[in-house]
Amino acid sequence: MNIYEQYRSKLRTPDEAVQAVKSGDWVDYTATLSYPALLDEALARRKDGLRDVKIRGNLIFGPIHVVECDPEREHFIYNSWHCSAYERKLCDKGLCNYIPMVFRNVVPYYRHFLTVNVAMMCVTPMDKHGYFNLSTATGVGRGILEKADVVILEVNENLPRVYGGFDEVIHISDVDYIVEGTHQPLRQFPVAQATEEDIKIAEIIVPYIPSGATLQLGIGAMPNVVGTLLAESDLKDLGMHTELCGDAYYELFKAGKLTNAQKTIHRHKGMTGIIIGSQKLYEWVDQNPGIVAAPLEYINAPETIGRLDNMISINSCISMDLYGQVCAESAELRHISGTGGQLDYLTGAAMSAGGKAFVCMTSSFKDKNGVRKSRILPHFRGDIVTDPRSQAYYLVTEYGAVNLTGRSTWERAELLIAIAHPDFREELISAAEKQKIWRKSNKR
Template identity: 60%
Template sequence: MAIPFDYSAEYKRKLCTPDEAARVVKSGDWIDISMGGAFPSLMDAAIARRKDELRGVKVRGYLIFQPIQMVESDPTREHFIYNSWHLSGYERKLCDRGLCNFIPMVFRNLGWYYTQFLTVNVAIMCVTPMNEHGYFNFSVSNASARAVLDKADIVILEVNENLPWVYGGQDECIHISDVNMIVEGEHSPLPNVKSPAASEAEMKIAEFVVQNMADGSTLQLGIGSLPNAVGQMIAKSDLRDLGIHTEMLCDSYLDMYKAGKITNNKKTLDRYKSVFGLALGSQDLYDWIRENPGVVTYPISYCNNASVVSQLDNFVSINNCISVDLYGQICAESSGIRQISGTGGQLDFLEAAAVSRGGKAFICLTSSFTNKQGEMVSRINPTLVTGDVVTDPRSLAYYIVTEYGGVNLVGCSTWERAEKLISVAHPAFREELIAAAEKQGIWIRSNRR
């Protein structure tokens, strides 16, 4: 078959070593190093080798799971200042060490931030090898990739031979004509992100969620042991004809697909297609999405957009949080002032579920946890602990679920919220929560004890 145009000469002209490409970075620059499986490890190492030549280089990235050499080589932050949109476990430890600053955001708006407000001097990300038509694919890290690259003064692509080509509906590729430099080299396998095993309490939470779902629902799951528990329970349930429309694709979806639960044939938008913005999981997950016409990637500006989700009937959003107060304020990203993760798409999907016909949003948490001193601590509190970040305002709270059941806070007054939330708190804390509610003026005599 004839190839319309041969891009090999342009490819060779733009191909260079990581050290050659790293020379374009200047002191004071803003550089972007993407996220997850698109983290450019070869370019990171090359720029880190220039540490002594550079000062005040500001770096943005997120959900990076391997050591960032620019950061690790510069404990004083004189040369590189790293900032993350959403913390992985590794980036959380960087924050604890004073080597990372968090950037608050609403995920659906991230591309807009770049388009309208942010400076990007150099953008670097890993992509698949180029195809015969001159395109590189963003693979597991579509997210806001195109918006970042479009804003950058210089675009450097690092070809990662391990990335699967993923079909897409929008902005999943970049053409070589829009690229300044190309880097090649050997890479480690993609990040293998495993969810921890679910606890007994989390399985009870999952049971409530699954019992409140209907055949033909379209799902959005967060990451962690609880969504994993939901996926396992759905796989064993009688639910049928489920669809996928999610920010992040994880192994829970693959479990459901293998069990025959995912067909996408009841979706009222993107029918027969599983839609996602980024993927993090096992090699099995990455193999599943490789050139699979039934699994397509879109930018987060599409996946997390309420006006898009409103076109999906029976949309169900399932996410975790860290704590909730008696007013329904939800903290899902910090413990006091210590940043744990980020807002991610949780706020987006709370809003989106509310405008889907038949939609539901579940925010899930175990009722208590045991601290380092061995003491049991309630996750439902009179008010949020000092420093806790409000991820979701009380005005958007929907279902709150613990192992003691689930309550719907939509349209509830402050005293109704207090009563409902205390009913799903750990029994050991209910009396003191009632006393606090009385003191706060949100408990009335008719409330049940």
């Protein structure tokens, strides 16, 4: 059969395709915009005939119908590698469980340890050579599909076709079933409104960045503010090497700052694994030879990141303690997001010639009752450690940036208290004294 005959022979309705799922199976929805909405709805319609179907996803923005239709979790058990705001709310309700990971290891976990009975993923329409492009989820998609016993592709006519370094496509011959249907426009993620503190943090970081630097910008308002300030700066020939490509890179490109011309590897190519943002971003990456998607086990590997001179990594966190431990994924025991690639880039940027890794947060926040609380804590009480104190590098609040590399416990306490909110500094000094990490000669 030629590729079109193969296509027709494998074409199914969503309800027909999900008959491949059996009770007790492990099913994978892959990640982000590749969430298979039509198949998810069809699988939810099979609820009464299934029990104990375990499902994995990753940064899925909802609604996930197999979760919504089964609040008792008798039929479907949903799990996430990295929680979106929607998945976080599911965690709060006991309807989602987080899978601890470091992002570069996700596909190796599948390859060596995990079972996938059925994998479902949205892809672009098939090209004339019989290939489907994995689009915005190339970072993890192919590795999951290769482990699956049954591969079901849902063709989403709205997905951009993103060029790849490798593993960005799958051929019709490797697919079991294909589903077509009409989809809503791709979910867009407007940049959050920056606060005064976000702007101040960005202003503190930007002077550390030289022309020719390669950038990894994490999720959130503050990294996007950094992108805006860089677009308005005198810097030139910036590069992109990032787990997640968002609108900040598009803004840098529009300003003529993002050329990738000085990168020591993959020159003239912006490298990424996942793409989330606005419709303008999706149009920019579509069939753009200057944007390349590749698996995160390569993109996020510290040895890859370390080969890029002047690698600048900028990420956000939730809290840190006086020892230099960083939490970016929970508020005490309440799950928020996930480890993601933060530790990958912290490690890789530290290996880079001229590289720097920044982890940023506002010094304080107001709780739901309007009470101000410090994000710098004496020590953690159940908060999940994302970055160990042994890898602490530049930590930044609106009160300054400090480099904890090679610093003893009393030096760390002094440096971190200096960038804490002034309302909490005396309290933190008292705690440091009790913890025996404060010198009497330290500055108050």
